[in-house]
Amino acid sequence: MGIAVVGGSLAGLFTATLLAQDGHDVTVYERSLHGLGGRGAGFLGKRETFAILRASGCEHVARVGVISRERIVFGDAGTPLVQPMPPQMQISWDAVYRVFRERKADGTYLPGKKVEHLREDTNRVVLRFEDGNEAMADLVIGADGIASVVRAVVDGPSASNSYAGYVGWRGLLSESALPGFAREELLDRFAYFRMPYSHIIGFLVPGAGGETGTGRRRYNWVWYRPAAGPATRDGVLTDSQGRIHRYSLPPGTVSERARERLVDDARRLLPRSFAAAVEETARPFEQGIFDYETEWMVSQRIALVGDAAFVVRPHTGMGIAKAAADAIALPKHMSSVPLETALRNYAQERIQAGKAVAASGRELGARLMSPS
Known part of the structure; x- marks a missing residue:
């Protein structure tokens, strides 16, 4: 056929x-x-x-992955909670x-x-x-x-x-780009922080060529943020050339001004380690959430x-x-x-x-x- x-x-x-x-x-x-x-x-x-x-x-190909065995949950104040979790593999797309x-x-x-x-x-x-x-x-x-x-x-x-009213900002960076305090808290763990109307997760993934050795992996984070209404959605899905994208902004298309606002918000709203991951991401990208x-x-x-x-x-x-x-x-x-x-x-x-x-x-x- x-x-x-x-x-x-x-x-x-x-x-x-x-x-x-x-x-x-x-x-x-x-x-x-x-x-x-x-x-x-x-x-x-x-x-x-x-x-x-x-x-x-x-x-x-399943061997080209990174395994997390701990979860770290950041609260509003105080020491983050580290918990064991069933082994979870993150595979290289x-x-x-x-x-x-x-x-x-x-x-x-x-x-x-x-x-x-x-x-x-x-x-x-x-x-x-x-x-x-x-x-x-x-x-x-x-x-x-x-x-x-x-x-x-x-x-x-x-x-x-159908647009769900929020977007996911995403980042991917070399684990070695994270400052020492962030590497200590985030690496080899599934990380999570929640705030009103928003949350962020992060975890390690293999390097671009499938590398899984320490120092050659990448850190992947996703920050879900509200962007209610078509006008707001179109605003955050507008690229550096002023073009509105229907569903997502690929890496390299986010304007520097939008990236600076994202970093400023991260410093103000996120735990220090997550904020560092956002700040060190040179080319964030964005995904509208739809059903x-x-x-x-x-x-x-x-x-x-x-x-x-x-x-x-x-x-x-x-x-x-x-x-x-x-x-x-x-x-x-x-x-x-x-x-x-x-x-x-x-x-x-x-x-x-x-x-x-x-x-x-x-x-x-x-x-x-x-x-x-």
Whole structure:
């Protein structure tokens, strides 16, 4: 079967890899011209994550991670509380992306191919690209994330994301850039601080090349801050050139003025160690927090995976795991029944799971962004 995967990030690569292993002719179309390497930091290792690595023969990538065994919780005053926690692995996004990307044969991963429109016929789907060219496929996988074009064909007018009223400022820096007092408190621990309507977390992730040795790792932090209303959201998602971004500001696009305000707020509001991490981050980036739940997940010859189907809040730590579970479920259902039945069975399984994760994310967001 000829399959087109729209979106070449992890959700698309996971799905393409397993479908190709089953003998399908799979081509990945990625809108970014230069690929996605170097854009990720780290993510939490979950059961579904390890399952996709095993299923694709990439289990060795799970060793490219940093393990936390302690949690440090900062209070409003006094000594922070250090607690033991079950071992938690933070895996390198870059390392996982690189391994899966390298497994795609020449000509089966095409960057710079932005899909503008899809037309679903009885026996095929026609994809039209920004450059005017077209391609045909027996099945299309929508793995094109929060800004999904494919989703609109499946869900129609209801296919818009809902803004949650806050953003996540993010930073990634070499652990050696942290001052000594911050390294002593933060490294090898999962760190957390909460204040009214806001909270910040931080943890170690591998280096850009997957390095896990002391001194070669990176510190990853995320500071969730309110930005209610479209005008406020657009203001914080405006880059250094004055352009408003719909969903996020990538590294290198935040204005120096916005960065200075962020550092000033960190010094005023955060514990000293977290404030130091924010201050030492030369290129912070920003993510708007949105919700989306698919109504159908599939049509006659289209299936959605990952954030194209369900945009869940990052507090769950389940974004990559959810995409991995989608990628495992689809080939499983396609292995022995007609396509129409397979897609229907896939949707029945994954819609229920997606709604559960989305509900958990909204509940966590409401609690963590509350005034208490």
